[in-house]
Amino acid sequence: MKRYNVGVVGALGAVGTEMMKILEQRDFPVERIKPLDLKENEGKKVSFKGREVEVKAAGEGAFRDLDIALFSAGEGASHKLAPVAVAEGCIVIDNSNAFRMAPRVPLVIPEVNPEDVLWHEGIIANPNCSTTQMLVVLKPLHDKYVIKRIVVSTYQAVSGSGLPGIAELERQLRAYLEEQELEVNVYPHQIAFNAIPHIDSFMDNGYTKEEMKMVHETHKILHNGEISISPTAVRIPVIRCHSEALNIETKKPIDAEDAKKVLSRAPGIKVLDDVSTNIYPLAAKLVGTDEVYVGRVRQDFSVKNGINIWIVADNLRKGAALNAVQIAETLIRYKKV
Amino acid sequence: MKRYNVGVVGALGAVGTEMMKILEQRDFPVERIKPLDLKENEGKKVSFKGREVEVKAAGEGAFRDLDIALFSAGEGASHKLAPVAVAEGCIVIDNSNAFRMAPRVPLVIPEVNPEDVLWHEGIIANPNCSTTQMLVVLKPLHDKYVIKRIVVSTYQAVSGSGLPGIAELERQLRAYLEEQELEVNVYPHQIAFNAIPHIDSFMDNGYTKEEMKMVHETHKILHNGEISISPTAVRIPVIRCHSEALNIETKKPIDAEDAKKVLSRAPGIKVLDDVSTNIYPLAAKLVGTDEVYVGRVRQDFSVKNGINIWIVADNLRKGAALNAVQIAETLIRYKKV
Numbered sequence: 326m327k328r329y330n331v332g333v334v335g336a337l338g339a340v341g342t343e344m345m346k347i348l349e350q351r352d353f354p355v356e357r358i359k360p361l362d363l364k365e366n367e368g369k370k371v372s373f374k375g376r377e378v379e380v381k382a383a384g385e386g387a388f389r390d391l392d393i394a395l396f397s398a399g400e401g402a403s404h405k406l407a408p409v410a411v412a413e414g415c416i417v418i419d420n421s422n423a424f425r426m427a428p429r430v431p432l433v434i435p436e437v438n439p440e441d442v443l444w445h446e447g448i449i450a451n452p453n454c455s456t457t458q459m460l461v462v463l464k465p466l467h468d469k470y471v472i473k474r475i476v477v478s479t480y481q482a483v484s485g486s487g488l489p490g491i492a493e494l495e496r497q498l499r500a501y502l503e504e505q506e507l508e509v510n511v512y513p514h515q516i517a518f519n520a521i522p523h524i525d526s527f528m529d530n531g532y533t534k535e536e537m538k539m540v541h542e543t544h545k546i547l548h549n550g551e552i553s554i555s556p557t558a559v560r561i562p563v564i565r566c567h568s569e570a571l572n573i574e575t576k577k578p579i580d581a582e583d584a585k586k587v588l589s590r591a592p593g594i595k596v597l598d599d600v601s602t603n604i605y606p607l608a609a610k611l612v613g614t615d616e617v618y619v620g621r622v623r624q625d626f627s628v629k630n631g632i633n634i635w636i637v638a639d640n641l642r643k644g645a646a647l648n649a650v651q652i653a654e655t656l657i658r659y660k661k662v
Numbered sequence: 663m664k665r666y667n668v669g670v671v672g673a674l675g676a677v678g679t680e681m682m683k684i685l686e687q688r689d690f691p692v693e694r695i696k697p698l699d700l701k702e703n704e705g706k707k708v709s710f711k712g713r714e715v716e717v718k719a720a721g722e723g724a725f726r727d728l729d730i731a732l733f734s735a736g737e738g739a740s741h742k743l744a745p746v747a748v749a750e751g752c753i754v755i756d757n758s759n760a761f762r763m764a765p766r767v768p769l770v771i772p773e774v775n776p777e778d779v780l781w782h783e784g785i786i787a788n789p790n791c792s793t794t795q796m797l798v799v800l801k802p803l804h805d806k807y808v809i810k811r812i813v814v815s816t817y818q819a820v821s822g823s824g825l826p827g828i829a830e831l832e833r834q835l836r837a838y839l840e841e842q843e844l845e846v847n848v849y850p851h852q853i854a855f856n857a858i859p860h861i862d863s864f865m866d867n868g869y870t871k872e873e874m875k876m877v878h879e880t881h882k883i884l885h886n887g888e889i890s891i892s893p894t895a896v897r898i899p900v901i902r903c904h905s906e907a908l909n910i911e912t913k914k915p916i917d918a919e920d921a922k923k924v925l926s927r928a929p930g931i932k933v934l935d936d937v938s939t940n941i942y943p944l945a946a947k948l949v950g951t952d953e954v955y956v957g958r959v960r961q962d963f964s965v966k967n968g969i970n971i972w973i974v975a976d977n978l979r980k981g982a983a984l985n986a987v988q989i990a991e992t993l994i995r996y997k998k999v
Contacts, residue, residue: 474964474965475964476813476909476964478815478894478907480817480857480896480898495839498835498839499839502832502835502836502839513940514940514944514946514947515944515946515947517946518899518900518901518902518945518946519900519944519945519946519947520817520898520900520905520944520945521944522905522907522942522957522958522972523937523940523942527937527938530960530961530963531918531937531958531959531960531961532960553963553964553965554964555909555962555963555964555965555968555970557815557907557909557958557970557972559817559905559907561817561857561898561899561900562855562898562899562900563855563856563857563898563899564855565855568857568859568896570815570859570894570896572813572892572894572909581868600860600864600868601864603850603851603860605859605860607851607856607857607858608855608856608857609851609852609854609855609856610851610852610856620859621859621868621894622868623867623868623869624867624868625892626867626890626892627811627812627813627890627891627892628811628890628892631892633892633894635859635894
């Protein structure tokens with residue numbers, strides 16, 4: 326079996342750390358791992374398969390010996406370095422927003438549109454975390470019932486802002502319990518004991534970029550601009566795992582019990598739904614898992630054809646690092662690397 | 663001006679404490695205040711207008727010297743004691759779920775249906791917290807645009823479960839920061855760092871009672887069973903103030919800017935909406951306020967006539983204690999006490 330030289334750009338970040346872990350856990354055919362990060366972090370060590378590996382500076386020349394580079398170092402770093410990596414002969418799987426909507430860059434969720442890797446020209450984009458978990462669930466429903474409209478409200482974890490988001494929440498909680506003043510650095514407002522309806526920046530239409538990503542990325546991934554999506558994206562004081570309340574209206578008749586069966590057979594999904602024993606997906610319980618968890622599947626009595634569901638996924642894994650590694654696996658399966 | 667003897671049943675609870683505070687803050691015409699609670703709490707002291715007042719046991723005979731009793735001691739206490747209070751000549755304003763859907767009991771939000779106090783027969787019910795804040799906002803929109811359907815996702819604070827809910831969250835956060843095991847007592851699952859889509863118990867249709875309250879109470883309060891409501895009620899680790907993401911579809915054309923003007927002129931509402939300066943309603947900032955705060959008013963591009971809004975209100979005040987006191991004020995205004 327062929328083995329690959331794999332780079333991880335942003336190896337010290339929340340998603341980068343998870344990427345290294347997932348490459349190891351899934352026994353990805355790594356010939357050599359090359360953790361890359363900011364120049365000032367050069368020489369730091371990260372662990373991979375029981376060995377300490379030295380972090381190198383991400384920059385020109387760093388990609389020459391690599392087959393695949395997983396990028397998660399922010400939009401700026403991707404804009405700057407992804408073209409460099411491609412020029413140096415490396416395939417880039419980019420977790421940032423930099424290239425997601427670029428017409429010549431495929432945007433891929435392996436359970437949804439794996440064949441889109443076939444037309445890549447060097448860069449493949451990883452969708453936004455809140456889009457990915459939503460689409461893993463919508464795809465099998467769309468195939469059977471034809472989705473007409475979605476109203477989605479998100480309950481997003483602070484790790485979506487990386488390690489600084491987690492540190493900010495913990496610092497504020499500690500200050501609160503010690504009756505000290507809360508300092509606000511990472512988010513526009515206090516995140517402890519709050520629900521902030523503001524993720525990424527605001528656009529002219531009154532929606533945030535985070536919300537509009539859910540609209541535009543869905544259309545691109547499903548190759549279908551007809552599905553209407555009405556999103557509200559909210560940050561809450563959860564460390565890890567995003568939850569979403571999804572209201573789904575379909576063109577064909579949909580029955581909650583039948584939809585549950587469809588979901589339980591679909592790839593990448595686990596149905597956790599037995600309200601008689603208080604079983605439904607929960608952020609605090611699903612840290613470190615790989616699937617998108619679905620529960621509270623129930624008929625929507627307010628429309629002709631509709632259901633409500635509650636979904637949870639680990640935003641650092643399926644929402645980011647895992648999906649990126651799965652894209653790399655898909656490239657291997659299709660012999661495109 | 664006539665003054666009244668006012669009892670507060672459950673005076674030591676989260677809502678009861680707030681009721682005492684609000685009677686004082688609004689200078690309600692109190693002749694004598696009588697805090698009532700469980701027999702074992704008899705003799706404890708609570709403060710009212712700078713004086714210490716002794717708590718009496720709530721039970722037979724306790725209501726004979728009262729004109730109005732504000733109840734917030736749970737559904738069981740209301741079922742047992744509200745009829746006793748009425749028999750002893752006292753008007754009951756009940757914050758529990760006990761009588762909300764009883765056909766001969768008005769369910770009142772003073773900004774929405776004040777005239778319903780006119781037909782009371784001794785008991786007037788205070789709606790559920792998540793219903794109240796939603797309806798204060800829906801009423802002026804319904805009057806102008808005729809609401810067809812609502813999809814609502816809630817972000818509810820632990821104080822909705824009273825003082826034990828607050829204590830549970832704080833205990834779990836403290837344990838987490840001290841790297842101790844988290845104990846779960848009040849909620850079916852850990853509430854720290856979690857989003858629990860389960861408030862009150864589950865019904866046969868897959869919805870929780872909390873969710874169905876939002877449906878049935880809306881129909882009763884608006885005297886209109888035609889508005890369709892699709893709710894998801896979620897508890898999050900916020901201490902106080904419930905947030906709600908409301909997707910509103912109307913029969914008549916609705917424009918976000920116009921809707922904002924309608925809302926800014928409506929009673930009990932404050933519009934906090936300037937995303938260019940990160941202004942929108944926030945739970946952590948609105949503790950202790952009286953209005954329902956509305957922001958993120960934006961066009962819903964997924965339907966012909968629709969908007970999305972984000973609303974926040976203090977669940978212990980407008981969602982409970984304040985609305986109860988406002989019902990008492992309405993009774994006085996209509997000379998029904």
